[in-house]
Amino acid sequence: HMNVFFNGGVFFRPPTVSNVYNGNFSFDFVEGIGNEFAWGLELGYSIRYPKWAGNLNLYRTSWENKPVIESVFRGGERLLVAVPDLGSIHQGGEFDIAYKTPWYFDVEGLVSYGDWRWTGASKAVYYDPSTGLPTDSFDVDANGVLVGDAAQFQIGGSIKIKPAKGVYIKGRISYFDKHYADFDAVSLQLENKGRQSWRLPSYYTIDVHAGWTIKLKKIDVSIRASVLNILDEFYISDASNNAYTQSFDATGASVYVGQGRRWTASVGVKF
Numbered sequence: 001h002m003n004v005f006f007n008g009g010v011f012f013r014p015p016t017v018s019n020v021y022n023g024n025f026s027f028d029f030v031e032g033i034g035n036e037f038a039w040g041l042e043l044g045y046s047i048r049y050p051k052w053a054g055n056l057n058l059y060r061t062s063w064e065n066k067p068v069i070e071s072v073f074r075g076g077e078r079l080l081v082a083v084p085d086l087g088s089i090h091q092g093g094e095f096d097i098a099y100k101t102p103w104y105f106d107v108e109g110l111v112s113y114g115d116w117r118w119t120g121a122s123k124a125v126y127y128d129p130s131t132g133l134p135t136d137s138f139d140v141d142a143n144g145v146l147v148g149d150a151a152q153f154q155i156g157g158s159i160k161i162k163p164a165k166g167v168y169i170k171g172r173i174s175y176f177d178k179h180y181a182d183f184d185a186v187s188l189q190l191e192n193k194g195r196q197s198w199r200l201p202s203y204y205t206i207d208v209h210a211g212w213t214i215k216l217k218k219i220d221v222s223i224r225a226s227v228l229n230i231l232d233e234f235y236i237s238d239a240s241n242n243a244y245t246q247s248f249d250a251t252g253a254s255v256y257v258g259q260g261r262r263w264t265a266s267v268g269v270k271f
Helices: none
Strands: 002-013 036-048 052-074 077-100 105-119 121-127 134-141 151-164 167-179 203-216 219-228 236-240 254-257 262-270
Touching: 077 134
Parallel strands: none
Antiparallel strands: 002 036, 036 052, 052 077, 077 105, 077 121, 105 151, 121 134, 151 167, 167 203, 203 219, 219 262, 236 254
């Protein structure tokens, strides 16, 4: 009924072509790019019974010497900037549980919490893409800056009602928080060293799914329908920091608005 597991590993990767060359056709090298190194640990516990089950997973991954190569505008012209040796730490835990009640419904729940941060300080170098030569350098400090582009806290739950054999209706709610806008390392200089990017507003969505499986001798016909974001909730699903200004807030970010209410339907035949 119970299972405990442990995983551990190390990962070495030599510089990739996109990180070594500076992006022009002269194949000039970006200076200071070395081998990447990562290690990770994972500990898990699961329990299984006919009526209920649960899983717990804890993890930590450390990535060192991780290069960041970006194209930026400076003084009205496009330049390439290379930050050779940053790092990151991803750690957190996940828990999910499912319970088949003795009545006509089942319940499920999950919680995921992460603490994902950049580490390290480095000297970034500007390259002129037309000549392939370095033009300027500056110091970047990313220590403690939370990783953007993904929600680090999620919680969700669902109830699946089974009023008759082969028929179900399932409602699900999902909540997302601790989501920071993606950003470029170039902005973490001068007075902005170690500064957090814009934190997106938390949001939740509610989805409803329904299905009916009809058995016709040796053929099963399955009818499925879903209404996603049934409350037509307005939310921002992703963002990029400082797309317009160096304000590190909503006024300078470009955003992606989540999809509103929508529905899908399908019919499947198994024989």
